Amino acid sequence: MAMETVAVDGVEPAGRGGLWGAAGVFTAVAFVAAGIFGAVQAGTGVPTEVVQLTQFGPAVGVGAVALYRGRRTRELLRGGGRGRGRGGGAGGRGPGGWRAVLGTAALIVALTVLVHGVASGGVGFTPPGALHHPLALIAAAQLVGACGEEIGWRCFLQPLLRTRYGTLVSSVTVGLVWGAWHVPVFEQAPAYAAGFLVATVAMSVVLGVALDGTGGSYRLMLSGGFHTLVNLGLLLFMDEETGAVLPMLCFGLSCLVVAMAWAGRHASAPAPAPAPAPAPTTLHRT
Template structure:
């Protein structure tokens, strides 16, 4: 019996499909409701809570998924300072590369002073972290570890990134260059997060911090939300470079660990 024919694989496929459909439906409904709430999208987009709601419904409707979640390691734990610091440094590196390219290519950097925004920056920051957590409960705390019970980290990250990118269905209205750049951007971010979270039980604090900082930096430095394909392509290439670097670092660390284990002498008894 092949992996695809196995009952466990079919169960996982059903859980993933149910989650993705529900996350999309909830996002659509929340997007329709948002104008009536009066909450500006620059503060928070209610669609970000679609993945979180989808996880709750899947756990309720499909009791079998609870064991899968426990196996995947959804249980919360405290974030390590070093891991959070690494996430922040990667975000800084991505934007240094993107802004450097803008400067070298002669494109004007359209920086927005955070105190010139229509709403207080502290409210936006808090809301961005809350919204990022709403998404990451679904993508990195549920879907990613669930897929990792049947796939490797890299393949799981790519699959999650593709699904995550397409889930932002509005990007397709901006043309093929913008949409393809955004999907590459999402896949690369997913690969970076997959490496950051590899082998670790904490997921939500690091994933939320990384996601929120990316959103905030793009809000202040780029106008890609207005359909600027060049800005989106620049961010995609910068995150691609960061993702490749993250994979190289993992490869080097793995190689060192293997050599260390091979060179260990037995204890004297």
């Protein structure tokens, strides 16, 4: 059965070839650019604790697509990919929208710490003074780096897929690509990689549902803020960066639980009312 395509916010959905062509170019460039940035980071003197240059790979991917589809890219970044399914804008500009998104990031960290504490018999914490750089500097740089990622994942690829597919399908797809983009993760134990992939898909579902119906700088700052809070929480409370399996499994499980709540909220949201039919045009002769 053919899939219906309709204009979304005045933007015609791309054909299958055009959609997946743009998605493919973006993804390929994001992977390659991240690899190059990762290789040259040591030579730049920028410490990975402050920011990882690989995070700017998705931004380069967006720029690559903009070179030949500039107008379409600008429309998506402004919010032209807002979908037509249920639950649009569930966590967007409505009452408490930004609080719900950022609060969810804090909830994920809190659940991860709680589950890990129960499983391991203790809760770890790295005092900010024990970090090699000031926490304020790390937080600011982390936000910049997170936005470098999110302009690709949540502000370009998600809206692009959303013009043709539902919120959950597009979110899961983005989460899988986002997880696979973290190539070094798959050098770790299979359970570690699995926990990480569950986390990226789950967080993508949270952001896909929460930001459906939003666009522009608001979408970028919310997704970047969410991403930053999660990264900072893990930096201070967990040691998953060492390759330890248990912290990553706890993280993936916590993300999954929270994502199921957001997916349930999306499923229970009423379908949007259909747009009114345009009034018939009457010609008057003078």
